[in-house]
Structures are given as C-alpha cells and as structure tokens.
Amino acid sequence: APLPLRQTVWYFNTCVAAQNNFGPITQGGTIVIQALQAFQQITGLPFPMLNQNQNQQNWPSANTIGTALGYLSGVAGVDTLLSPYVDTNWADPLGATPYFLYVDQNSLMYPKTYYQPGTWEQFQDGFINNIKATMTQLAGLTGKTLDPTTLTNDVMDIVKIELALARNLSTDDTTRRQFQRSYNPTSVSSAQASYPFMDWTAYFRQLSTNAPGSVPAMMNNPSFTFSVMETTKTLQLGNSFQMGNPYGFTPRQFVNYLMYRLVDSNSGFLPNFRDRRLQKKLYSPPMGKTRYIILPEPVDPEKFENKDLTSAQMECTQETLNSLSYTNARFFVDALYPDKGVNIRQAAGGLISGILSGFQSMLDQLPWMDDASKLSAYGKITSLVKNIAFPDFILDDAQLTAYYANLNIQQTDSYVTMLNKLSVFNMATQFGYLARTSGSDRTDFNGAPGIVNAWYQPELNSITFPAGILQPPFYHPQFPASVNFGGLGVVAGHELTHGYDDQGVQWDGVGKLSHWLDPSSQQGFQRLANCVINEYNGFCPLPGNYTPNCIKGSQTQGENIADNGGIHASWRAYKTHVALNGPDPRLPDPVLSQFTHDQLFFLSFGRVWCANESPAQLFRQLLVDPHSPYKYRVFGTIQNFPAFQSAFHCPSGSNYAPGPGKHCNVWVLDN
Structure with missing residues (x-):
C-alpha cells in the first residue's frame, strides 16, 4: 500500500492505544506546561494568572504583540485577536494570484452567538467554572498555590475581554454577509502604517512558520498583499490594548488572556480533562470556510448498531476523518466502490x-x-x-503519495508526536495554496469525502x-x-x-x-x-x-x-x-x-x-x-x-x- 495509507493505519492504531490508556499522556500536565514554556520563551511574556507574584506593568511592544499573535495562530494553531485563513482571491480567482490570505477579526473560545446578551447568561457559570478548574489543576501540577480572590479576579478579567471582543470588537454576522466590504487588499508595509499596534513583519514571520516551500519568503516580503477583513474593528482592536483604552484593559489582563487561550486549547491534555478535549475539537478544512447543511454531532457509539467497534475505535476513526480526510476516504472508497465509483457518480x-x-x-x-x-x-x-x-486524485497512488509527501509520521512516533505532525501538515497544506499561480481549483472538495x-x-x-x-x-x-x-x-x-x-x-x-x-x-x-x-x-x-x-x-x-x-x-x-x-x-x-x-x-x-x-x-x-x-x-x-x-x-x-x-x-x- 502507498505510504500515506500505511501512515493512516499507524496513526489509527496509535490513537486507539492512546485512547485506551490516556493517563500516561496527561500525567503531570507535561504537554500543556511545555506549550506554555515555548510560548513564553518566544515572547518573553509572564503568566501572572499562574505565577501570582509576577505582573505585567507595561503594554507589550508592537514586536511582542505581533510575535505572540502570529505564533498562536501559525505554530500553536489557536486564533485569538486575529484569525488568518487562506481562501480564493475573491476579486480574481482565475488570475495569476488565485489564492489570498485573509486576516479576519477575533476568534473566541466559543462561537460568537454564545456571547449575545440573553444567551451568554445561560453559559457564563460553566465558562467561569471551567477556567477556574483548569487553572487550579495547572497550578497544582506546577507546584503553585493560587490565592482564590486573585484567581477569581483574573478569571473575570478573561470573561471581560471575551465579551468585549464578541460584542464591541467584532462585526455582527448580518453585516458580514456582504463580502465586498471584507475584501481590502493591503501590503504588509501599508498595514504597518494603518495598524501600528503590532509589528506585522513579526506577525507574518511567526504565522508562516509551517508554510511550505517559497511561501514564507513571499509572506515575509514588505510588499506581500493580503486582506484585512475588518478594517474598522482592527483599528479599534489596536486602540483597546494600550493605555487609556475604553474598556479598562490592563497589560496584566492582556497577557493572561493570551496565555490562557493557549492553555485552554491544550486543556484536554490535563489529567481528568479528557472529555473537554473531545468536545472542543474543531475541524478546519484545508482552505476557506465551508458551509455545512448538517451540524457534525459528537460521536456517540451507543447510537450505532455496529457494536463491534469500541468507543476508542470510533473516536480514532473520527480523528482520521478530520486529520487525514483523503487517506480515510481512500479506504472508504476501496471498500464501498469496486468499480472505482463510476456507477455512483453516474x-x-x-x-x-x-x-x-x-x-x-x-x-x-x-x-x-x-x-x-x-x-x-x-x-x-x-x-x-x-x-x-471523492476527488479523482485519491485513487491514484502516485498523486495521493505526492499530496502527503511532507507528512513524516513514523510508525514508532508517539500519539502526541503524530498529532503535532498532522497539525503542522494541515497548516502547511492551507498556506501552500498561496504559492499557486494558475487559477483556483474549482474541483477542490475542501472537506472530507x-x-x-x-x-x-x-x-x-x-x-x-x-x-x-x-x-x-x-x-x-x-x-x-x-x-x-x-x-x-x-x-x-x-x-x-x-x-x-x-x-x-x-x-x-x-x-x-x-x-x-x-x-x-x-x-x-x-x-x-x-x-x-x-x-x-x-x-x-x-x-x-x-x-x-x-x-x-x-x-x-x-x-x-x-x-x-x-x-x-x-x-x-x-x-x-x-x-x-x-x-x-x-x-x-x-x-x-x-x-x-x-x-x-x-x-x-x-x-x-x-x-x-x-x-x-x-x-x-x-x-x-x-x-x-x-x-x-x-x-x-x-x-x-x-x-x-x-x-x-x-x-x-x-x-x-x-x-x-x-x-x-x-x-x-x-x-
């Protein structure tokens, strides 16, 4: 079998073994602690919510902000105050620059609709308790004792930032249904002049960490052109994280917020938080944002007649569907269509x-x-x-192997190593579109077959x-x-x-x-x-x-x-x-x-x-x-x-x- 199919089997087997014995993976919260340390090392920022004797008196420099936001999106896979993604070049999809980078408004811990007045009140207690439980456990694992009053204040500050981002620093969904207003091509140097709150060069340097081939050089050129989707909100964002801002945000709140978002995204790797890891997994297509007719529901093995599959096997099948959608599809198609899909397509x-x-x-x-x-x-x-x-290329061993050429999963890799390699591969796949020069691929499934x-x-x-x-x-x-x-x-x-x-x-x-x-x-x-x-x-x-x-x-x-x-x-x-x-x-x-x-x-x-x-x-x-x-x-x-x-x-x-x-x-x- 071609290498990508063998890699999928390795991943599935490693995943099942991990699901059946998850304790050693979460022991000591090592994965979360290492993720924090790497982020702190590259930004030099403290985490006063975890180390209560530390503080952040001054606003971080533009370089630090650009580095932090770019690292979170491009390396850690967590969009926060800005949300970058690759889509077709809306104005000229058939031209020589058929794909474009869009830098959108913030992404929050939950979808924007959760933060509406009237809705938020239904979720806020669970949200607050979740943050407290996560931080209390993390503190225990790092040998720290948190003062409950300070912790509560820090948690409420995170809530304050989330609500302000959702309600004041985001454009509403109805307005956003008009796409022309979000297509605002600008160069890196122009963005620097318009939105000086962060260093855009530092941002793109981090964002392009996992981009393939010629793309990092392209993104790190001052004349690189991309779209700032929400120009007014991006200006307001810059004004919100500095002295005298209208929301009363402080430097301490700002650094706590970014650090906590990283912790939250990895919280499934804290002991006893496994269920949250399964709930919060989101599937990102390789390009753009697809619209779904049916909302994907969490997999409940009890709903299935086939009791031959364990819940670990069900979960890992779902993971290959999300992370290795085209190799997963190849197995599916080989089993389902002996005629290679000719009849079903007809x-x-x-x-x-x-x-x-x-x-x-x-x-x-x-x-x-x-x-x-x-x-x-x-x-x-x-x-x-x-x-x-299914797309034609998945039946062709050579094309399938070429598509997955940069996925270097080894049979001996641990589950977490495999997850990280898949994350890097899928980010690289998305950014790789930026190097294309001959019209958008309109046959792109952009989703799992x-x-x-x-x-x-x-x-x-x-x-x-x-x-x-x-x-x-x-x-x-x-x-x-x-x-x-x-x-x-x-x-x-x-x-x-x-x-x-x-x-x-x-x-x-x-x-x-x-x-x-x-x-x-x-x-x-x-x-x-x-x-x-x-x-x-x-x-x-x-x-x-x-x-x-x-x-x-x-x-x-x-x-x-x-x-x-x-x-x-x-x-x-x-x-x-x-x-x-x-x-x-x-x-x-x-x-x-x-x-x-x-x-x-x-x-x-x-x-x-x-x-x-x-x-x-x-x-x-x-x-x-x-x-x-x-x-x-x-x-x-x-x-x-x-x-x-x-x-x-x-x-x-x-x-x-x-x-x-x-x-x-x-x-x-x-x-």
Whole structure:
C-alpha cells in the first residue's frame, strides 16, 4: 500500500492505544506546561494568572504583540485577536494570484452567538467554572498555590475581554454577509502604517512558520498583499490594548488572556480533562470556510448498531476523518466502490443535474427577477462544478503519495508526536495554496469525502456531495426515484439554493465577487426573506418558561430559505424524472405499499431530519444555531408547499394547508 495509507493505519492504531490508556499522556500536565514554556520563551511574556507574584506593568511592544499573535495562530494553531485563513482571491480567482490570505477579526473560545446578551447568561457559570478548574489543576501540577480572590479576579478579567471582543470588537454576522466590504487588499508595509499596534513583519514571520516551500519568503516580503477583513474593528482592536483604552484593559489582563487561550486549547491534555478535549475539537478544512447543511454531532457509539467497534475505535476513526480526510476516504472508497465509483457518480450525477434543471425552471417563472439577472443566474447553473463522492486524485497512488509527501509520521512516533505532525501538515497544506499561480481549483472538495454532509462553496461555484451522504437513508441507486429525490435530492436543492441566497448572489459563475442581482430583483428577494423571517419567528418549540422559546427568524433565514427552495427544486426534478421514465411501481411492503410515491417523496424528506431533541438541545439550538430545529425544517417547509397538501389531501385552513396569504412563496410563485 502507498505510504500515506500505511501512515493512516499507524496513526489509527496509535490513537486507539492512546485512547485506551490516556493517563500516561496527561500525567503531570507535561504537554500543556511545555506549550506554555515555548510560548513564553518566544515572547518573553509572564503568566501572572499562574505565577501570582509576577505582573505585567507595561503594554507589550508592537514586536511582542505581533510575535505572540502570529505564533498562536501559525505554530500553536489557536486564533485569538486575529484569525488568518487562506481562501480564493475573491476579486480574481482565475488570475495569476488565485489564492489570498485573509486576516479576519477575533476568534473566541466559543462561537460568537454564545456571547449575545440573553444567551451568554445561560453559559457564563460553566465558562467561569471551567477556567477556574483548569487553572487550579495547572497550578497544582506546577507546584503553585493560587490565592482564590486573585484567581477569581483574573478569571473575570478573561470573561471581560471575551465579551468585549464578541460584542464591541467584532462585526455582527448580518453585516458580514456582504463580502465586498471584507475584501481590502493591503501590503504588509501599508498595514504597518494603518495598524501600528503590532509589528506585522513579526506577525507574518511567526504565522508562516509551517508554510511550505517559497511561501514564507513571499509572506515575509514588505510588499506581500493580503486582506484585512475588518478594517474598522482592527483599528479599534489596536486602540483597546494600550493605555487609556475604553474598556479598562490592563497589560496584566492582556497577557493572561493570551496565555490562557493557549492553555485552554491544550486543556484536554490535563489529567481528568479528557472529555473537554473531545468536545472542543474543531475541524478546519484545508482552505476557506465551508458551509455545512448538517451540524457534525459528537460521536456517540451507543447510537450505532455496529457494536463491534469500541468507543476508542470510533473516536480514532473520527480523528482520521478530520486529520487525514483523503487517506480515510481512500479506504472508504476501496471498500464501498469496486468499480472505482463510476456507477455512483453516474447515478447521483443524473439526479443532481435534474435538480439544476428544476431550479432553473423556478428561476424562469420568478416575476420579481429581471431578465439580465436571470441570465447571470443561469450562468451560475451552467458553470457549476459538481463534486461527487471523492476527488479523482485519491485513487491514484502516485498523486495521493505526492499530496502527503511532507507528512513524516513514523510508525514508532508517539500519539502526541503524530498529532503535532498532522497539525503542522494541515497548516502547511492551507498556506501552500498561496504559492499557486494558475487559477483556483474549482474541483477542490475542501472537506472530507467520508462525512455525511454536503456543501456549496460560493467562491468556487461548486457543490459537493461526499461519498458519506451517497448512501441510505439519503440515497441508494436501487431506491425508487421518490425516495432518492426526497432525500438526497432535497439536500442537493438546499445546497444549490445557497448559490442564490443573499450571500450567493454576490458571486458569479466562476466564483468571482460580482454582484449580479439588480436592485429591484434584490428587493424582490428581500420581500421573500422577510416573509420567511416572520413566519419562522412564529414557530415556538419550547414552553414559555424558556427565554427565548421561539426560533429567531433572522438568525436562521439563510438555512430556512435554502430548505424551502431546495424541496421545490427537487420536487420539480422528481416530477420531470417520472414524466420521462414513467412512475415506479408501488413498493412490495405491507406498510409502504399504502403510500403513493408523491407521499413517499415527503416521507423521505421528513426522515432526513428525524430526531428526538431534548429541551436542553432545543434551547441551545434556538440560542446559537443558524439552522432551525429539525422539526421545523420539516413542518415549516411543507407548510409553504401546496404539493404536500395535495399529496396528503390536507383540508384547506389546516396547519399544513394554511391557505393563500398565510404562507410564504419561497423562490416560486404559489404552485
């Protein structure tokens, strides 16, 4: 087998052994202590929260700040006050500089939605107690005793910084849906003049530590061009960490905050903190930020029928999926597709092409979109790249080996050494895009082929259906068309609709930032969006003693519109398929034979979101999730769809046939 596949087996086996005997890895907190020491050595900063007899009287120099922030992101893999990532060059993705570095606003310990007033109050006690427990344990391991009052004050200062970063020093998600405002090319020397609070050369020197080949030299050139995404907030950030700042931040609080963020990111390697390590693992794709239709949930082995796998094996499978997504996929594809995926691509590809035609017919009939905008919309459909099952290169041993050439995992490496090498490799992969010179790769999956998910990437105008979702219950080549279109078809329609939502319309057919919707068509779309916002505001899955107990229509509008548009596109494609190929026979099953195929289409759609959510899960979702709770992803959608009412003969005026004027027409005239 090619070396990357052998390395994956070594990693998996080492991971399982580690999970089954995690004590020695966390003993003495060595990993956390070493990470702290390395950071302190390169920055020269103290950690007064841990060494209470130390202090930081003065603000660190611009050089120290640049070194600290660059090291945290580029070496330790922890984004803090700034968040760098590589994406396509939005203004010119097909040119000689097809990829670009974006330096975004802060990243916090939890997603931004957790810090909203009303939401924060639900999480703050756990947050505070977590920091206290982490620091108390770390102090014990380093032979220090912490004064409880000083510790409490330091913890509350970290909370103060997190809240200020979230609420005052971040731009809100709604404003950020306009991408043009975040594309602000600037050179390193210009950034130094505009944002002198840190030394940008020192920042890029650290940030490029793990970048491959010619990239560090490129990033360390004063004329290197990148985008400062949030110009105003970056200015405010600089003003916040100096004397006389509006938030009362002190140098002590600043250094404690950065040090603690490093501790927090490694806290899974403290004794007894293992569960937190599993919870906080986040998956970063190699480039940019993909949008997911289904939120990845923590793996619960009890949910799986296959009891042959231990929880350690489940966990380590998930780790190879996250860290070695293409070798993981090679094993998956070899086992699943003896024909190397030819049939599945052909079958699923036909279904997806049908969805595209269905969506185009919906665009044809929109009264509020003008002809020029429709032409641009068709252009996005005709030039859409469809990624199905897996990228071709993973089946080619030589190409797969070349992709992983810089991954130097040895069979004798320890688990922690392997984790570190993988982290370095995945950072290098991301920064490596900056060296490319001949147009963006629009066939880039940018995600793991083995996951049950699907995504649309506006900056590539591509839609991706990994092998993980091309199987039951979403899809099977032998399923009736009604079941496949109701399952995978609706997912495909949902993702395609993201290409035409308020974010998608800012990108053209090759993924260039280019607003092609004229103002009157834009107003038509906004009317549609407002209807959906108001409608979903009225869905209240929890009793009144919860605040909130209803869906936030504005927070979930993008996903709700995609759900509604997606089912319409898939329904049209299904009806076209039946017209061309004839209806499928009734299913030979005493229960299923009682349903028509139109009804099976909707039952298949409902099954995609079938879940039993506890009040606690629902509450968390209402507070922080851009998706509506599963129940309303189904019932909200069918309430707006007369075809459902016809299939199940709902009487007019009933819940799911509310009648004219009492539902939203999403992407369609009322059909």
